[in-house]
Structure formats: structure tokens, C-alpha cells
Amino acid sequence: MNTQFKKGVLELIVLLSIADMDKYGYQLISEVGEIMDVNEGTIYPLLKRLVNDEYCETYLKQSAEGPARKYYHLTDSGRIYLKVLTQEWLKFADTVNNFIKESGFDDKI
Template sequence: MNAQFKRGIIELCVLSELVQDDMYGYMIINNISQHLDVNENTIYPILRRLTKEGYFTTYLQESNVGAPRKYYKITDKGFRYYAELRDSWDHFIGGVYEILNKGGKKHEEILARFEKRTEETKL
């Protein structure tokens, strides 16, 4: 995936995970990495920054294996920030899809339109 696409949306993905439930870092990384190529070097700095900015609080919870885990919990401020980012994203992606879908929604449809257009210019 294009790094510039990914960089702008990872923060919203982290917020979205924590809207669902409190989670510890590895759980967030695991959930997001099922859909996007991310790792701890991407996620933990976001978690630290958003916690510092007051969007999350943290607490320790005992684990059956190993040391207690640090859980992240979204705050009211964090939820408002999430809702704002989500509205912006929905508006942005809606516009992008409008533009992209002008050429067709499927690869074959886009290719057929392009071939037709290039044939018309050759005549």
C-alpha cells in the first residue's frame, strides 16, 4: 500500500479500534494489521501522542501470562476527535469515489472505456 495513503489514515484506525473497546497496544496492532501493513513502530508513537493530547487514558490490567498490560481507553475528547476525523474521512473518500467511479467500477469496465476512447481518437 502507498505509504502516503497509509500515513494519513492509521490514526483514525487506532481511534476506531478504541471506540469499540479498551485495548492494549499489541491487540490494536494485531487488529489493524489484519487489514493494513502496520507494526509497533507505527502504532505505539500514535498511542503515546494521542494519550499525551488527552484523547486516551491508560490503566494497567493483570494478565494471565507475564506482566500487567497497559490498556488504552478513549476519552470524551478522544471520541469527539474521532467523530470529527471520521466525518472528514467520509466526506473525502466519498469525493474520491465519485471521481474514480466516473471511469467505471470494475477493471474490465475501465479498460473497455479507455480502449473505446483511444479508438475514437485514432479515427
């Protein structure tokens, strides 16, 4: 898949995956990895930025095996941001899909 596409939607996917449930980094990466093939290393800086922008917050939780894990939780402003982002994406995807249909190129594939 085109890496530019991935970069664009990675933030949306990460936000979506923690929207309903707090997750720790590794868990999150495994889930995102199922949706698309992405370099594992790049999700951490993205999370870091989301935390810096206050869309996410973190807390430590003891785990049964091994050291405490850092969980990511979507904040209220993160939720608003996710809503905007989702709307933007749907609109954008719609426009692009329509454009493909208009061009008639999808029949040729």
C-alpha cells in the same frame, strides 16, 4: 498499499479499534495488522501522541500471564475527535470516489 495512504488513516483506524473496547498495545497492533500491513513499531508513537493530546488515557491491568498490561481507553474528547475524523474521512472518500467516477478511469482498470 501506498504508505502515504496508510499514514493518513492509521490514526482513524487505531481510534476506531479502541472505541468499543479498551485494548492493550499488542492486541491493538494485531487487530490493526489484519486491516492493513503496517510497521508494528509505528503504532506506539501514535498511541503516545493520542495520549499526549488527551484523546486516549491509559491504565495498567494485571494479566493472567506475564506482567501488567497497559490498556488504552478512548476519552470523551477522543470520541468527539473520532466522530469528526470519521465524518471527514467519509466525506473525503466520497469526494475522491466521485472524482474517480467522473474521470471515467475506474472503467479502464
